[in-house]
Amino acid sequence: SQTIHQWPATLVQPVGSPLSLECTVEGTSNPNLYWYRQAAGRGLQLLFYSVGIGQISSEVPQNLSASRPQDRQFILSSKKLLLSDSGFYLCAWSRPKSSGNTIYFGEGSWLTVV
Amino acid sequence: AQKITQTQPGMFVQEKEAVTLDCTYDTSDPSYGLFWYKQPSSGEMIFLIYQGSYDQQNATEGRYSLNFQKARKSANLVISASQLGDSAMYFCAMNVNTGNQFYFGTGTSLTVIP
Numbered sequence: 431s432q433t434i435h436q437w438p439a440t441l442v443q444p445v446g447s448p449l450s451l452e453c454t455v456e457g458t459s460n461p462n463l464y465w466y467r468q469a470a471g472r473g474l475q476l477l478f479y480s481v482g483i484g485q486i487s488s489e490v491p492q493n494l495s496a497s498r499p500q501d502r503q504f505i506l507s508s509k510k511l512l513l514s515d516s517g518f519y520l521c522a523w524s525r526p527k528s529s530g531n532t533i534y535f536g537e538g539s540w541l542t543v544v
Numbered sequence: 545a546q547k548i549t550q551t552q553p554g555m556f557v558q559e560k561e562a563v564t565l566d567c568t569y570d571t572s573d574p575s576y577g578l579f580w581y582k583q584p585s586s587g588e589m590i591f592l593i594y595q596g597s598y599d600q601q602n603a604t605e606g607r608y609s610l611n612f613q614k615a616r617k618s619a620n621l622v623i624s625a626s627q628l629g630d631s632a633m634y635f636c637a638m639n640v641n642t643g644n645q646f647y648f649g650t651g652t653s654l655t656v657i658p
Contacts, residue, residue, distance in 0.1 A: 462644050473650040533646045535589035
């Protein structure tokens with residue numbers, strides 16, 4: 431069976447510090463990978479998605495970046511965090527393009543920028 | 545462009561009663577999938593149910609059923625015999641056959657009253 435894991439689960443970072451959130455998927459190959467952000471009490475905002483190694487599509491221009499160094503690894507980074515970066519970050523995966531392919535989420539990472 | 549709309553920010557239901565959470569969608573793609581997710585206060589996103597655009601019958605999964613009305617472009621979630629553990633945020637989502645993205649509504653907060 432497939433599993434998705436992301437870490438760290440929670441972190442408190444000062445403004446201007448770097449960020450690295452990691453996500454790995456097991457039990458499948460060539461998945462589509464996604465990073466979403468959810469502000470408190472709000473819906474999901476798609477930040478990045480990737481259909482393959484080194485292929486990153488950015489949905490929202492900002493100070494965040496994503497990388498996919500391996501097939502089942504997806505990393506969300508920032509060189510300098512802003513207060514507005516606080517939120518709940520969700521990594522997700524789905525099988526390649528086709529309707530009916532469910533998207534599955536990791537446990538989420540709570541980021542507080544202080 | 546694809547769009548998902550959830551017009552009920554919050555809903556209340558008595559325990560053991562049924563409740564319907566509304567979702568409408570917009571797409572010009574004839575092949576698409578519709579999904580519902582539950583997000584309890586812990587933050588994890590739990591997949592509940594899926595409906596394909598070509599499916600002839602409404603999807604059901606235990607106490608969850610999806611009332612799919614294609615002409616109206618609606619995909620309402622029906623939860624029967626509500627339980628206290630059903631209290632959570634519920635998100636409707638869609639993907640289309642021609643793309644890799646999943647589109648989410650803004651969510652409905654459901655509270656089950658004892």
